[in-house]
Amino acid sequence: EIVLTQSPGTLSLSPGERATLSCRASQSVSSSYLAWYQQKPGQAPRLLIYGASSRATGIPDRFSGSGSGTDFTLTISRLEPEDFALYYCQQYGSSPRTFGQGTKVEIK
């Protein structure tokens, strides 16, 4: 099983600032099958990024993903008020499809 470790646990930033979230895998993620999701309280997760760097339909271009192998990054270039939420990475290249424990982006 591939274990995903996200850091930091909480990121305290102000609107307009840049957010950088990390996801490290315990072994290489095949073919960069790495996704990022956003979840707000009381809502289901929403797909942001897949294939490590492809934005899902309707996702603003302030969200970008990068990385390969075992190290991946989600960057939000300029935080909007609606971006303060929980973010999870997930690998879907091998079973079980594991998730990271999440990073909370909160308003400073």
Added chain:
Amino acid sequence: EVQLLESGGGLVQPGESLRLSCAASGFTFSSYAMSWVRQAPGKGLEWVSAISGSGGSTYYADSVKGRFTISRDNSKNTVYLQMNSLRAEDTAVYYCAKDLRPATAPFDYWGQGTLVTVPS
């Protein structure tokens, strides 16, 4: 418009059973693998089980293997999760989720979730 609507959650005693359903619409259901993902109160996401588009292949997390069974009825556009021998640690919101594409893919649509509560 893609819609996934879960039902069947509720309060059950340890050792009892429950069957969750997820009714899908807005896409060619039989072409896509479907999964169940759960989230315990205040915790992160845990993938539980997946089933291929044809239903011929199924996959389970170790935590539920032997107790949960995933199935689908492509004539009804519905995926099921039969949960037996429920434990307190199975308490969670259960989401059904659709794969983005027929091959290896993340989840592009999720239902609103259904809460399963198993008291300790």
